[in-house]
Each structure stands twice: as C-alpha cells, then as structure tokens.
Amino acid sequence: MSDVTGGWFDARIVTGAHPAALVPATDREAIAAHLDRYALSGALVSAMASWLHDPIGGNAEASAIAHDLADRGVLACWTAVPATSGELDSLTALVDRAVDDGVAAFRIHPASHGYSPALLDELYDALQTNRLPLCVDSAELAWPDLTTIATRYPELPIIVSNLGYRKLRELWAALTGHPNVFVDLVDFAAHQGVEWLAAHGLADRLLFATGLGVRDPGESVVRLAWSGLDDATVRLVGAENARRLLQGVRA
Amino acid sequence: MIGRRPRHRIVDVHAHLGPYSLFFIPEPDAATMVAVMDRTGTDVTVLSANRAIQQDAHLGNSQSLAAVDAYPDRIAAYAVINPWQEPERELERLASDERFVGIKVHPSLHRYPVTGARYAPVWEFAESTGCPVLSHSEHLSPYDAPVLFQAVAERYPGTSVVLGHAGITPAGVDEAIEAARRYDSLWLEVCGSQMTGPLIRSMVDQVGSGRVLFGSDFPFIDQRMSLGRVVCAPLTESQRQDVLSGNARKLFRWRPLPGEQGLTND
Numbered sequence: 001m002s003d004v005t006g007g008w009f010d011a012r013i014v015t016g017a018h019p020a021a022l023v024p025a026t027d028r029e030a031i032a033a034h035l036d037r038y039a040l041s042g043a044l045v046s047a048m049a050s051w052l053h054d055p056i057g058g059n060a061e062a063s064a065i066a067h068d069l070a071d072r073g074v075l076a077c078w079t080a081v082p083a084t085s086g087e088l089d090s091l092t093a094l095v096d097r098a099v100d101d102g103v104a105a106f107r108i109h110p111a112s113h114g115y116s117p118a119l120l121d122e123l124y125d126a127l128q129t130n131r132l133p134l135c136v137d138s139a140e141l142a143w144p145d146l147t148t149i150a151t152r153y154p155e156l157p158i159i160v161s162n163l164g165y166r167k168l169r170e171l172w173a174a175l176t177g178h179p180n181v182f183v184d185l186v187d188f189a190a191h192q193g194v195e196w197l198a199a200h201g202l203a204d205r206l207l208f209a210t211g212l213g214v215r216d217p218g219e220s221v222v223r224l225a226w227s228g229l230d231d232a233t234v235r236l237v238g239a240e241n242a243r244r245l246l247q248g249v250r251a
Numbered sequence: 252m253i254g255r256r257p258r259h260r261i262v263d264v265h266a267h268l269g270p271y272s273l274f275f276i277p278e279p280d281a282a283t284m285v286a287v288m289d290r291t292g293t294d295v296t297v298l299s300a301n302r303a304i305q306q307d308a309h310l311g312n313s314q315s316l317a318a319v320d321a322y323p324d325r326i327a328a329y330a331v332i333n334p335w336q337e338p339e340r341e342l343e344r345l346a347s348d349e350r351f352v353g354i355k356v357h358p359s360l361h362r363y364p365v366t367g368a369r370y371a372p373v374w375e376f377a378e379s380t381g382c383p384v385l386s387h388s389e390h391l392s393p394y395d396a397p398v399l400f401q402a403v404a405e406r407y408p409g410t411s412v413v414l415g416h417a418g419i420t421p422a423g424v425d426e427a428i429e430a431a432r433r434y435d436s437l438w439l440e441v442c443g444s445q446m447t448g449p450l451i452r453s454m455v456d457q458v459g460s461g462r463v464l465f466g467s468d469f470p471f472i473d474q475r476m477s478l479g480r481v482v483c484a485p486l487t488e489s490q491r492q493d494v495l496s497g498n499a500r501k502l503f504r505w506r507p508l509p510g511e512q513g514l515t516n517d
Contacts, residue, residue, distance in 0.1 A: 006252040022421055022449045039252045164444065165472045166274035189444065191470035192287070196277035216447040218483025223475040225253045226290050234255075 004231045006039035008224070008238035009073070009249050011184050012135070012161055014213030015065050016048030016058075026213040028068050034212055035072050038221055041239060041250055042073020046107050046135075048213060050079035055113055056088055063101055073250045075104035077135060082119035095126035104246045105159070107135040110145075117145045124153045133157035133182075133245055143170045150178035157182060157245050159207060162214075165189035168196075175202055182245065185220040185237070186211035194237070195228040203229070206237045207245070257292030259482070259492060262499035262508065263474065265385060265415050265440050265466025266298035268318055271305060279470040281318035285325050287474055294496070295508045296326055297385075299355040301471070303331035308341055312351075319350045324509045329355035329385060334369035342376050352506040354384040358394035365395050366402050374407040381411070381505040385440065385466075388414040390423025397427035404434035411436055411502060413464060416443040417454060424450050431458045438502065440466040441494070442477040448484030451494070460490040464498050 013034070015026045024030060026048070035043065045065045050058030059078040066076035078098050083091050098106070106127055110117045127134055134149070138160050150158055159182045163171060168190050174181045175197070184207040188194065197206060208224055210217035224237060243249045269279050279301070288296060298318065303311020308331045315328035330345035332338045332354055345351045354373055358365050365386060377384045388395045397418040404412065417439040418427040424446075431437040431454075439454050439462060454463045465481055467474040481494055500511055 003252045003254060005254055020421070021445070021447065022453070023447050024449065168275045168277070172275075187444070187476075189472045189476045190274075190276065191279060191473045192277045192283060193473065216480045216483070218448055218479035218481075219476045220479070221253055222479030222482055223473060225255055226257060226475055226478075228286070228290060231255075 004234045004238065005225045007041045008038070008208045009242040010040050010043035010210050010212065011159070011207040011242050011246070012186050012209035012211050013043045013045045014048050014051070014211070015045050015061060016213065018048060018213060019052065021214070023213060023216065028065055031065060031074065031212070032069060032072060034217060038217070042075065044075050044077045044104055044246065046077040046079060050107070051109055051112060055079045055081045055109070056094070063103070066102070075246065075248050076101065077105045077107050078103050079107050079109065080120065080123050081113050082115050083122070091120065091122040092126045095123065095130060095132070098132070099130055102248060103132070104248050105133045105135050109137070109140050111140045117141055117149065124149055124156055128153045128156040131247065133159050135159045135161060137162040138164065138167055143174065146174055146181070147177065150174070150181050154180055156180055159184055159245070161186045161209065162211065163188050165191070168193060175205055181205065182207060182241070184209035185223060187215055187219065188223070192228070194223065198229055198233055203233045203236055204241055207241050208238045259292055259495045261291060261293040261465060261478070262496040263293050263296040263467050263469070264413065264464050264499050264502070265442050266296045266469050267304070267471050268298050268300040269302055269314060271301045271471065276470050281321050281326060284470060285322050287469065288325060291474060291478055293474070294325070294510050297329060297352060297503070297508070298326060299329040299331045304355065304357045304360055308333040308336045312341065312344070316348070316350050327352045327508050329353045331355045331357070332373050333361050334363045334367065335361060338369065338372055342372055345382070346376070349506055352503055352508060353382055356384060357387045359387050359389050359392050363394060365399050374403060374410050377411070378407045378409040383411045383413060383502050383505065385413040385415050388416055388418050388423070388427060390418045390420045390426060397423060397430045400437055401430050401433060404430070404436050408434070408436055411438060413438040413440050413502070415440045415466065417441060419443045420445050421450060424454065428454055428457045431462060438462045438464055438498070440464045441481060442466045442468045442472070444472070446477065446480055448480050451481060451484045452486060455486060455490050455494070460486070460493040461498060461501070463494045464502065465495045
C-alpha cells in the first residue's frame with residue numbers, strides 16, 4: 001500500500017456506553033464505520049461492561065463484536081479478575097476458554113476492580129504459556145507492580161495503555177529494563193514522545209491504538225500520521241508490531 | 252486515509268516552551284516546536300514559556316521573546332502576568348514590546364482568583380488596548396472556574412478573554428459554553444486531555460464557530476493530540492477552518508500575528 005496511513009491495526013477499542021464522557025458511539029456499526037473511516041485492517045476490542053460493570057460477564061460483549069466483525073479483522077480482548085468463589089472459578093480455565101474463542105489478549109483493571117495484581121499470577125502464567133499479551137492502563141497498575149510482573153514473566157508481552165503526558169520517566173525505565181513491555185498510542189500525549197522512543201531504538205515497542213470508546217480516535221490517528229517518523233516506522237507502529245504480538249492480526 | 256500531509260492552515264493560540272519540573276518533555280525547544288509545526292501545517296503558534304507560568308514570569312517572558320526572535324515569522328508571545336510577581340512591571344514591558352501579542356494568566360497555578368483585585372490591572376489594560384488575554388480555566392477551581400469569568404466579562408465588557416481548555420472537563424466545557432453564550436467577549440479554546448470532537452462540536456453548535464479557537468498546550472502535551480480532535484471532529488469544513496485559524500486571525504487584532512496584517516474591527 002503506497003499510503004502508509006492505511007492498513008493500521010487499532011490495538012484498543014472499548015465497546016459499550018461510557019457513563020461519564022461525550023465520546024463517539026462504539027456499537028457494531030460504529031466500529032465498522034471507524035474501521036472504514038481510517039482504513040484500518042482490524043482492531044482489538046474489549047468491553048466497557050468488563051471495566052465498569054461486570055468484569056467476566058462483559059467479555060461476551062467483546063466477543064460478540066469480534067465474531068460479528070471477524071471478516072474486518074476484529075479480535076476480542078477479555079478481562080480477568082482474581083479467582084473468587086461465585087465470580088470466577090479458575091484463571092487457567094478462563095484463559096483456556098478465551099483461547100478456544102479466539103481471544104487475542106487479556107486486560108486487567110486492578111485499581112478499578114479493587115485487588116492486588118499479585119493475585120493474578122495464575123493468569124500471567126497462563127497468558128505467557130499461550131502467548132497472549134496482557135493489556136493494562138497505566139493508572140490501573142503501579143509501576144513497581146509492572147516491573148514485578150515483567151520480571152517474573154519475561155515472555156509475557158505487557159501493553160501499557162493510556163499513558164498520558166506525565167509518565168515518560170517511568171515509561172523509560174520500564175521499556176529499557178524489560179523487553180517484554182510495550183506501550184500503545186491511546187492518550188500517548190507526551191510532546192515528541194513517539195519520536196523520542198523511535199530515536200532510541202524503541203519503535204518496535206509502540207502500537208497504534210485509538211482507544212475508541214474512551215478517547216477521541218482523532219488523537220492517535222493524527223499523532224501517528226503527522227509524526228516525525230519515517231514511512232517504514234509508521235508501518236511498524238501502525239500494524240507490524242501488532243501483527244507480531246497479537247495472534248490473528250491479518251497481514 | 253488521512254495521509255501524511257495536513258490539509259488545513261493552522262494557528263495555535265495555546266502553547267508553551269521549555270521544560271516542566273513535574274514530568275519530562277523531550278525536545279521542548281523552539282526549533283523542535285517549529286519542526287512539529289511544519290509537519291502539522293501550523294503557520295503560527297502563540298506561546299508562553301513554561302518557566303513564566305511555573306516559576307518566574309519575568310525570566311520566562313524573556314525566554315518567550317527569544318523564541319520570537321529566533322522564529323519571528325512562526326512564533327508570537329504572550330506576556331505571562333503573575334499577580335504575585337510585580338504585574339505592573341510586566342504590563343509595562345508588554346506595552347512597550349511589540350513582540351508580545353497577548354497576555355497569559357494562570358490563576359490555578361498562581362493560586363489567585365480571576366476576580367481578585369490583583370488581576371484588575373490585567374483586565375483594565377486589555378480593555379483599554381484590545382490586547383487579548385488567554386487564561387487557564389478549570390471546572391470547580393476556586394481560581395478560574397468558567398463561571399468566574401462571567402464576573403470579569405460583566406465588569407470589563409471590552410476585554411477579550413480566551414478560556415483556555417474551555418473548563419477542561421466535560422462538565423467544565425458545558426459551564427464554559429454557558430459563560431460564552433452570555434458574554435460575547437469570552438472565547439473558548441479547545442485543548443485538554445478530556446476534550447473530544449463531540450465536545451468541540453457542542454461548543455460550535457452553542458456558541459457559534461466564530462469564538463472557538465484551536466490550541467494545543469504543546470510542548471506540555473503533543474500538539475497532534477488536540478489537533479487530531481479538531482481535524483476529525485464532526486464539523487463542517489467552514490467551521491473547522493474557523494476553529495483552526497480563522498478565529499485566531501480575528502482575535503489578534505491589537506498586534507497582528509505573523510503572516511498577516513490583522514483584520515479591522517469592522
């Protein structure tokens with residue numbers, strides 16, 4: 001494709017209503033229109049309900065979108081919480097079900113869901129075994145906890161999202177200390193942050209993602225399209241890194 | 252596909268310069284900012300140095316002027332007036348130095364309300380000269396919540412005040428819209444981490460496209476974040492161009508921005 005601003009894979013969409021923001025819609029039709037508008041090759045979709053209502057039950061909403069839009073390259077990202085009687089019997093079994101369903105990654109919300117990330121060791125182990133990345137918002141996980149997980153599970157890709165503009169000092173330590181840590185472009189708002197990482201040989205740790213559902217997708221689209229990266233690096237960030245990390249991302 | 256080259260001409264009315272202690276900013280210098288502007292189609296940026304807002308208005312204002320001197324066709328400067336740091340001295344400097352095109356105040360950082368007496372010289376100067384004032388505005392702040400600017404507009408109806416961030420939060424945007432609907436002297440600027448295209452559309456629908464301004468806060472935040480929201484917002488192309496540059500050219504009449512001679516009051 002001659003225009004390198006087409007064919008990107010959106011590594012984060014959240015389907016479902018947002019209760020406290022005026023953002024574009026994220027139902028099936030809206031996601032399809034989003035893929036069309038920005039000429040995207042696919043997307044990774046999690047459920048707003050999993051974040052803000054029913055962590056495990058909400059996964060069905062992500063999978064429904066992924067199944068409906070499978071021909072558009074849409075994949076599901078499920079959410080996990082610690083195994084708790086009456087809520088979830090086994091994290092290993094959850095990951096097994098996810099693999100059977102074609103899920104491409106998992107997301108955790110330790111802060112929002114009120115638990116210690118140390119309670120998810122079984123999840124990290126299962127994800128590492130199955131080569132499924134772990135996605136987490138920067139506000140959901142303390143940086144020392146991220147370091148602990150990245151160190152104990154060196155083959156587990158960890159994708160940090162929603163970084164904001166104030167966290168480059170922490171991000172630098174995480175990326176340079178752990179080759180299995182990645183960051184997506186959802187609210188990756190630091191001035192020249194993308195170019196700065198690329199200049200230090202870290203472009204292969206960046207994934208294009210819009211955060212449709214929680215952010216305005218125009219942010220990430222324009223951020224990458226009008227970045228100071230060369231065309232080859234734009235392709236890398238736009239799609240190739242996601243293809244390498246996420247099973248099921250189409251060429 | 253959006254392509255790698257912008258299609259609009261842009262004036263960025265809310266920018267800064269230099270480092271900031273709370274977090275690391277890569278390449279916050281004027282040369283890098285101009286390089287970013289080249290990529291985004293930005294003709295002119297109006298900035299205030301981070302040092303001026305964060306710590307020392309006088310020294311920071313000198314940094315802003317140095318950036319203007321380095322890029323006189325691309326950068327214009329606000330004079331930061333800190334109510335605790337000899338505001339009259341900086342106002343005199345502003346009056347006598349044509350490299351300054353406006354005033355920047357940051358009531359939340361300086362912990363002093365826009366309605367306080369220490370800001371009165373700012374509003375009086377702006378009203379008497381036509382110098383525009385960009386202020387930080389933040390929902391629920393005791394210093395610069397959007398609703399507070401109604402008192403300023405009521406008392407100084409000839410002062411053009413730009414509500415930077417338009418209140419920041421979604422609820423703050425609604426409050427800023429209400430203030431701007433009541434007072435023609437209040438303008439809305441769109442940068443902020445919680446801003447979205449639909450919120451910008453809401454401003455345009457309720458205030459009109461003629462008083463909504465593009466700003467980015469860069470290099471505090473990357474310019475392309477705010478720009479992407481406007482470029483992709485559900486606006487007509489005419490509305491979008493108003494926001495991206497047309498309105499800025501109308502606002503900065505006291506001392507026209509580089510690249511044009513300014514518009515008349517007619």
